[in-house]
Amino acid sequence: MNVKRRFLTAAAAGLCLSAVMPAAHAQAPEANWPSKPIRWIVPFPPGGAMDAIARTLGEKAGRTLGQPFVIENRPGAGGNIGADFVAKQPGDGYTLMITSIGMATNKPLYRKLSYDPIKDFAPVGVLAVVPNILVTNSTQPNVKSVADVVAAAKASPGKLTYASAGNGTSIHLAGEVFNSLAGVDILHIPYKGSGPAVSDLLGGQVNYMFDSITSARPHIQSGKLRALAVTTAKRSSSMPDVPTMEEAGIKGYEVSPWFAVFMPASTPPAIVKKLNQVFVAEMKQPDVLERFKAIGAEVVGSTPEEAARHLQAESVRWTKVITERNISMD
Template sequence: MPFPPSGFNDVLGRTLAQEFQKTWGQPVVVDNRPGGNTIIGSDIVAKAAPDGHTLLVVALPFSVLPSLFAGKLPFDVVKDFAPVSLCAGSPNMLVANPSVPANSVKELIALAKAQPGKLTYASAGNGTSNHVSAEYFKMVAGIDMLHIPYKGSAPAVTDLIGGQVNILFDNLPNVIQHVKAGKLKPLAVTTVKRSSQAPDVPTMQEAGVADYEVSVWFGLLATAGTPPDVIAKLNAETVRVLNLPEVKARFAALGVDVVASSPDQFTQHLKSEIAKWGKVVREAKIK
């Protein structure tokens, strides 16, 4: 697990581990190895024995690694891993400090154009989903904003609430309670459909940004070379777990949808995301 023991990544990993343990009758250990933009934990799985006993939970930022660290990664995100299944998807939500004089995405864009480079947006660090989501928004909307990176989502949200920064794109589970409490102002969600957890918040497309869509996805990988029959067994069990009513309900309460897939579907999705975010990283000159 290349993430700290918090957030939805951890919820997903521990949910799968608990159910795998019940099915197979042997311990399944969740080993949190955060750090290095998820490179540290990912590298352990890339170099593990290809027997299906060591698995990796990944999310959207995994597809940003090839362009963000071009030529510097100790592994290849496609060649060194064997996709098992997509697992879940969630929108980012564009939220603002209540003091920001914009109550819609159109008003935010107009404000940014009137004050180029003055508005600030927070992120959980370079290459994170909220960072590339904001840079993608800048590109599509034709605006300029100042990036303020943090070491994680929690301090970014804290400073947004405190007014030290103006806006943030963040995974819905990280901000929805602050929105409901009136501490943050929601402007849009980044998926093509509205979230059941925030049904009154428009999508970016409904808000007037026609070409903008970001779904923060989560998936499960094994090590490249894992036998196809083992991958098939892992996929079948993962899909079974994800479709359990109690798992769907638990994820839905966090604003996350179950998105199970075949290994081939996950492979194609990963390649598509690598291409999409590679373009954003290059054009935005993210380093």
């Protein structure tokens, strides 16, 4: 990193002997960054894909930078509690946040948002995409494809149900996009987390479920759930035999839940750039790739500029979807 130094000199006017002021150099705050531990906010509970990604990269990047990343979970309100906290921190490079597609969806979902997702943060980079997946109880003999779901939904409009881990989540929105593009009306049943939703799906209380591939895969591998399609534009490398929604016949369908890193808006660009470069380099390491694959994460590794453009585009897209489907968290 280039460090700019300014040397200031002055002479005493009107004196025979010139007096030279001591040289002073003003060093930019990023010159010695990091010089202390870095706080990494995870705005969701421990145990999920987001938390796993933060802990994996934090461990690796901490060794590279010579300072530890201290993971701090601040869950609540769809990620808003953690995001509000980070937005109010000084931009000194010692606070960052990993967050999700919620940065693009929470503003239209919550009427009184205490922060601005675009103005209050400096994007560091999009780290990864973790697909959602449409599943059903494997004991249902007549549901073996997305086409079967569409046919059943059209035969019984408004009578079939899909579960999600909660209102306003990417899983919920994946179902609403499905309803819109498939021209069906499957009723959304929100739960407080994936666990109880899966239990009711296995118990026959709901017909289908959109879930994160991270939490659904063990049930699919055990044979309890049947995977019908992933929501991303490309197949998942961790479950390559499962088709995409597009391949399954839902034209134009693509919901790619992403995880990205943000810092307070006033963080020096040099720190943002350096952190981005460290993360991108770490995500090329075989052990990190293996850990990401284990949770179903597909590495992205964007630049800060690409992350900013992505957030803008996603904000426009999801505001339109949320408005058209009349979804609100208030």
